[in-house]
Amino acid sequence: MDLRYEAFCFADPLFFDEQRESGMPEEDFTGLLPLPASGWTSYDRGIWRTLDPDAKFLPAQGWKIHISAGLDNAERVLTKVHAYCVEHEVAFKHLRSKAILLARNSKYAPREGSGKLITIYPADNNELERLLVDLSQELKGEHGAYILSDLRYAEGPLYVRYGGYTEQWVEKDGGRVLAIQRPDGTLVPDKREPTFSFPDWVELPACLVPHWEARKSGDPSQFPYQVKSSMHFSNGGGVYVADRKSDGLEVVVKEARPHAGLDRDLIDAVTRLRREKDVLERLAGIPGIPEVYEHFTVWEHHFLAMQYVVGDSLGNWLARNYPLTRRDKSEQDLLDYRDRALKVINAVETLVGAIHERGIVFGDLHPLNIMIDGEHDDAISLIDFEMAFDVASSGRPALGAPGFRAPADRSGFDIDGHALAALRLWMFLPINTLLELLPAKLPSLVDFVLRRFHLPDEYGQVILDGLARHDAQPSVSVANELDQSEPDWTVVRKRIAAAILASATPERHDRLFPGDIEQFRVGGACFGYGAAGVLHALDAAGAGRYPEHEKWLIESLNREPPNRPGFYDGTHGIAFVLENFGYTEQASELLAWSAKMVDETKDHALEGGLAGIGLTQLHFATTRGDNEFGRQALNTAVKLAEALEVAEPPGKFGRAGLMNGWSGSALLFIRLYERTGEKAWLAFADQALKRDLEECATTDDGSLQVRDGERRTLPYVGVGSAGILMVAEQLARHAPESESLESMPGLRMACRGEFVIHPGLVLGRCGLMTALAMDATGGSRDAVDLHLSRLSWYALPYKGGLAFPGNQLLRLSMDLHTGGAGVLLALAATLDGKPVLPFFSGTPSPRTAGQ
Numbered sequence: 001m002d003l004r005y006e007a008f009c010f011a012d013p014l015f016f017d018e019q020r021e022s023g024m025p026e027e028d029f030t031g032l033l034p035l036p037a038s039g040w041t042s043y044d045r046g047i048w049r050t051l052d053p054d055a056k057f058l059p060a061q062g063w064k065i066h067i068s069a070g071l072d073n074a075e076r077v078l079t080k081v082h083a084y085c086v087e088h089e090v091a092f093k094h095l096r097s098k099a100i101l102l103a104r105n106s107k108y109a110p111r112e113g114s115g116k117l118i119t120i121y122p123a124d125n126n127e128l129e130r131l132l133v134d135l136s137q138e139l140k141g142e143h144g145a146y147i148l149s150d151l152r153y154a155e156g157p158l159y160v161r162y163g164g165y166t167e168q169w170v171e172k173d174g175g176r177v178l179a180i181q182r183p184d185g186t187l188v189p190d191k192r193e194p195t196f197s198f199p200d201w202v203e204l205p206a207c208l209v210p211h212w213e214a215r216k217s218g219d220p221s222q223f224p225y226q227v228k229s230s231m232h233f234s235n236g237g238g239v240y241v242a243d244r245k246s247d248g249l250e251v252v253v254k255e256a257r258p259h260a261g262l263d264r265d266l267i268d269a270v271t272r273l274r275r276e277k278d279v280l281e282r283l284a285g286i287p288g289i290p291e292v293y294e295h296f297t298v299w300e301h302h303f304l305a306m307q308y309v310v311g312d313s314l315g316n317w318l319a320r321n322y323p324l325t326r327r328d329k330s331e332q333d334l335l336d337y338r339d340r341a342l343k344v345i346n347a348v349e350t351l352v353g354a355i356h357e358r359g360i361v362f363g364d365l366h367p368l369n370i371m372i373d374g375e376h377d378d379a380i381s382l383i384d385f386e387m388a389f390d391v392a393s394s395g396r397p398a399l400g401a402p403g404f405r406a407p408a409d410r411s412g413f414d415i416d417g418h419a420l421a422a423l424r425l426w427m428f429l430p431i432n433t434l435l436e437l438l439p440a441k442l443p444s445l446v447d448f449v450l451r452r453f454h455l456p457d458e459y460g461q462v463i464l465d466g467l468a469r470h471d472a473q474p475s476v477s478v479a480n481e482l483d484q485s486e487p488d489w490t491v492v493r494k495r496i497a498a499a500i501l502a503s504a505t506p507e508r509h510d511r512l513f514p515g516d517i518e519q520f521r522v523g524g525a526c527f528g529y530g531a532a533g534v535l536h537a538l539d540a541a542g543a544g545r546y547p548e549h550e551k552w553l554i555e556s557l558n559r560e561p562p563n564r565p566g567f568y569d570g571t572h573g574i575a576f577v578l579e580n581f582g583y584t585e586q587a588s589e590l591l592a593w594s595a596k597m598v599d600e601t602k603d604h605a606l607e608g609g610l611a612g613i614g615l616t617q618l619h620f621a622t623t624r625g626d627n628e629f630g631r632q633a634l635n636t637a638v639k640l641a642e643a644l645e646v647a648e649p650p651g652k653f654g655r656a657g658l659m660n661g662w663s664g665s666a667l668l669f670i671r672l673y674e675r676t677g678e679k680a681w682l683a684f685a686d687q688a689l690k691r692d693l694e695e696c697a698t699t700d701d702g703s704l705q706v707r708d709g710e711r712r713t714l715p716y717v718g719v720g721s722a723g724i725l726m727v728a729e730q731l732a733r734h735a736p737e738s739e740s741l742e743s744m745p746g747l748r749m750a751c752r753g754e755f756v757i758h759p760g761l762v763l764g765r766c767g768l769m770t771a772l773a774m775d776a777t778g779g780s781r782d783a784v785d786l787h788l789s790r791l792s793w794y795a796l797p798y799k800g801g802l803a804f805p806g807n808q809l810l811r812l813s814m815d816l817h818t819g820g821a822g823v824l825l826a827l828a829a830t831l832d833g834k835p836v837l838p839f840f841s842g843t844p845s846p847r848t849a850g851q
Contacts, residue, residue, distance in 0.1 A: 003234065005808045006108040006402075008517045010099075014437070014798075015503070015514035016811045018047060019103035027098040032075060033082040040086075046510070047100045048119075050093040051085070058091060058121055061164045061180045061190075063128050063205060067118040067135070068144025068157040070259050071266055074101055074117055077157065080138050081118050090131065091121040105145055107261040107269070107399060109235045111194040114260055115145035121165050129207040132158060145260035146300065148194035153211055160208060162198040164190045169563045171600055176564035176608075194233075223298050225253055225305065236261020236269030237301065241308065244293075251293060252309070256302040263398035270302050272386035277304055279388040283358055288351045288381040309381045311373035314344065316711065318367065318430060324452075324755035326701040327783075338453045340377050341427040347378040349420055355382075356391075356413050363387035365419035366401035367426065402810055403432030409469060421466020428453050431757060431793060433809035435467065438796050440478045442467055445793070480802055482792035489831050492802065496824050497543035499801025500534060500814045506552050509559055515815030516806050522564065525556045527573025528607065528762075533816030536577050540835070541828040545581070554578070554586055561590070565597040566605075567612025567838075568659065568817070576616050576838060579623060591620075604643055605655075606664025607718075610636050614668045615839045618675065630675070637672050640665045641684050647691055654708035656692035657716065658723030659762060661706075663692050666727045667839055673734060682735040689731065689740035692724050696743070704746030715750040717767030718817070722751050729774040730841060748772060752783040759794040759804045760813070761822025761836070766791075773830040776844045784830060791823070 011017040030049055035042045041052045069077040078094055085092045095101050095117055105114055122128040132153050139156050146152065150159030163180060170179035170187040179187040183201055191197060196215070198204065204212055225242035232239040237255030244251055254273060261269035273295075280292045290307040297303070323329040323337045348370055355362055364387035373379035387397040391412045397405065403426065406418040426432050428449040435442055446460045481491045503514055511524025512531040519529040527533040531553045539545055557574065564570035571594040578587040603609030614636035621630035644662065655661050666688035673681035697707045705713035705721045714720035725747040732741050751768040758764030769787035772780035795802045798812060804820050806813025813819025829836035833843045 002808060003108040004110070005517060005810055007103060007106060007110070008520070009810055010103045010106070012514075012811070014812050016517050016806070016813070017514070018510075018520050019100045029075070029078055029094060029097055032079060033094070036086055039089075044096065047095055047104070048093045049096050050091075051082075052091045053089040056089055056091055056123065058123060058165050060166045060168070061162070063122060063125065063160050063162050063208075064165070065120040065122065065128070065131060065135075066116045066147050066150055066159045066161065067120070067139070068115040068147055068159065068259075069101075069117045069142065070144055071098055071102060071105075071262070073142055073144075074098060077117065077139060077142050077144075081120075081135065084135065084138060085120065088131075090127070092118060094118045102262060102266070105235065105260060105262050107234050107236050107263060111233065111235050112149050112192050114194075114235045115147040117144070125205045125207075128160070128205060132160070132207060143259060146257060149192060149196060151196045151208060151211055151215060153208070161196065162202050163192075167563070169597075171597075171602060176570070176597070224294075224296070225251065227253070234261055234269075236272070242305075244305070249293075250308045251305045252290070252307070254304045254306065256304075258300055258302075265398035267398060273302050273304050276384075276386040276388070279360055279385045280306070283355060283360060283385075286351075286354050286358070289355075290381065290383060309371050309383055311371040311379070311381065313368045314370040314372060315367040317344075317372050318427070319712070322430070322755065325753045326699075327703060327749050327752035328701070329754075334453055338428075338455065343377045344372070344380070345420075345424055345427060347380040348423065351380050351382060352416050352420065355388075356416070359391050360388055361391050361395075361413060362416050362419075363389060363397040364400055364405075365416055365423065366404040367423070367430075368401070370423075402436055402808070403434075407469060417466055421463050424459070424463050425449060425467070428455070429755075431809060434794065434796075434805060436810070437805060437812065438478060439467075439469060441796070444478070444483070448793075478797060480792075480795055480797060482795045482802070489827065493541065493543070493824060493827055495800070495802040496804075496820050496827075497538060497541070497801070499798040499803040500538065500820050500824070501546070502799035502801055503803070503812075503814050504549060506548065509556070512549060512552050512556075513814040513821075514811075515813045516818045518569075518817070519815065522569040523556075523560065523562050525553055525574055526562065526569050527577065528568035528817045529815045531556070532574040532577040533568075534814060534821040536580070536838075537816055537821035537825045539581075541824045542832075543824065550581055550583070554583065557586070557590060561593060564608060565594040565601055565613060566603075566608030567616055568607040570594070570608060571597075572613050572616040573838075576619060579620060584624075587620075591616075602643075604640055604647075604662065604665055605660045606667065607659040609664075610640050610643075611664035611668050614640065615664075615671065618668070618671055619839070622675075633668075633672070637668055637681070637684075640668065640688075644684065644688055644691065650695040650707070652709060654695055654706040654714055654719050656695035656706045656724060657714075657719040657721075658726060659718040661692040661695070661719070661723065662688040663724050663727040666692075667730065670727070670730050670734065671839060679735075682731065682738070685727075685731050686735065686738040686740050689724060689728055689738075693740060693743050696721060696724075696746075698746065699750075701749070702746065703749035703752070704743055705750045715753065715768060716763045717771065718762040720750070720763075721747045722767050722771035725751065725771045726774060726836075726840065729771075729776070732776070733841070748775060748780060752780075752786075754786060754790070756787075756790075758807060758809065758818070759791060759823060760806065760818040761826050762817040763807065764818070764822075766823050766826035770826045770829045770836045770843070773843045788830070 008016040011019045039054050043050055136154050136156050142157050144157040147159040150161040152159050168179040169176045172189045178190040180190045181187055224245055227240045227242045229241045230238055237257045240253045242253045256269035256273035258270050259268050277295050283289045290309055293305040295304050323333045369384045371381040389395040404419045404422045406415040410418050422432050446463050450460045481487045511519050513534045515529045524530040562570045567573040571590050575587040575590045606612045614633050617629050617633035666685040669681040669685035695706050696704045699705055699713055705715050708714050717723040728744050751772050756765035761767050765787055769784055772784050794804050803812045804823050806818035816822045825836055828834040829843050835842050
């Protein structure tokens, strides 16, 4: 579970979104803070409202003041700061509403931005000191979450950090990040991390020295445990493995930050930690419940030391044992897994029953809170009791795991009953999250589970009874064309296109089509996550051109040009689409605007680096017959070839694949061979694919997948074996003797698993399906057909069309990387033989719409 996604679920029940709307009118801070009659400019940008005095000159960077506040005192703090800044003509910005403040301070919000309500921009260090002195008196006694990225001033809610006032950008780790300027003019990243630091060339202002010294003088001996590793971080605090200094006992230490990590009941992490301590003490003595050792406070943070639970989470257990992720599993494999899974479920139900006997509702039952000790499937423990409560209190959890959290119609022990029913489904088909988007899909998922794992009807009835809504719900028909034994694929594709078009929001400036949360980082115009990719997909799949949406794309570039030059996340992908649509002048302007960023780019990847840039240059050389673009593409390829010779060895986490590995560079080398006839480029392509194959490992079913960390392997297009396979298929057409192609059978095996959690193109089922559809031997037809048949799992009705959930299955997505646009391209490639993505050739053995 990527915890970033939860923070983007506050604003909309169907799509990922930033909390940009102010919520109820009475929660809007803007009405409390009127703009002065003259001499000031105010404008909204995303979640912030900025107020600038017209006569004030500000530097490009400097020491900023951040002010923190809670939901209960935010209006009071804002009113005081607004009055002061207006009187003294000081530029500042503030969050626009209470709803936004809650979203920014929730448990799973980004830690580096937590707590910030107001940002003030001093003109120089003298004004910095005056502001801190004055505002510390104005805000004396006010509280707020500690801002982890900053240095605290005195005891109040004032914090400082050195950073940029205006936007400047520089490349880092293959992407563009906000930058500040060194004295020699060099741009370096403006560090925005959950720990305070300042640049080595910047002198700490005298007014901050005492506070910096006080921070550094903290006595580590006050902490009675020696931390060995971190297990988890959230906005509310961390969870650590540590040794008790007094006797060396290994423990888990849980941290809670005051006023931080708020849930929907506005309860902070400290309150939840105290509740967890009380519950665990009440449950003491039950096997499988961790023992509490100590609750203590160091500085302002609260800590709970508990028994270290040996074992692994049920989530990891399922990843290792679930048979449908493996190719060619036998019926006996499924039966063996079924028996083990039922043993686990029985043990969990027994332990939850023991908790209920003590009058406690666990409240947060899900696979990451269930631990299994070793190979004993019935050796179960539960962890993380911060949502637990006394059944007599009429409480209910304000947080919960998607797919397991109970609906509002549940109370008391039925809350855990709902989660147990969800667990029964998840153990055999772990896509429960879909049911939060459309509960009516439950019967079809249960039916699959019963048939595939030979479970009795009674097992399915327990799931249906446990997950059925108690309150009256209107009858919703979820049957669609994909549920037919032989779908009409023409109808399917028309309905996917209809859903995409119905989701468009041309009135918004930040994005046109809803998609992955990445669109809020890289912009809503880009190819991978934004409008350019969606419009390309509609056109390439035969669903038409939409001039009104193309107009939005062009206007978005005038409003806010992309800050990066890549193909999937920056200027070059947008320019590619504009060029193909006939907007040659706008495409040229965009490439010219990003030329300096291209010169600074060192990343080799297709997604945001030189591979995508070079392929775009080569495309323009072809479409325009322009040798200058051809020269640029050649120079880019030479840079990549030189970088390949000195490429770093594989790291701990996987990058190999189409988007982030060297396979994208291999694709550029292949296309250069086709243009120039020089076979040296095919040798470079082979070398690049072999570099990606160095990151692969053979799994227990004989498939070849990309290693990601110590336990996980990945089969996907973006990062994974399918992306390597797709480029290998292209190389095989020109140089079938290449050494890297010996790995193709293992790469194909990795794409044959029946279960894939996401439907999308780049990190999901459609990518595996399309990679197999490129198999010129025709030996993968059965696996392609299986992937096609399983698309019905994910398809959801949306305004007369068919939509698909994006990453984490939490919200619908229409973009190319994760959503409907990518599904549409994959179907066009698989059924019609069209190129699945730019710069690829078509698939060799297309199916007809009736197949």
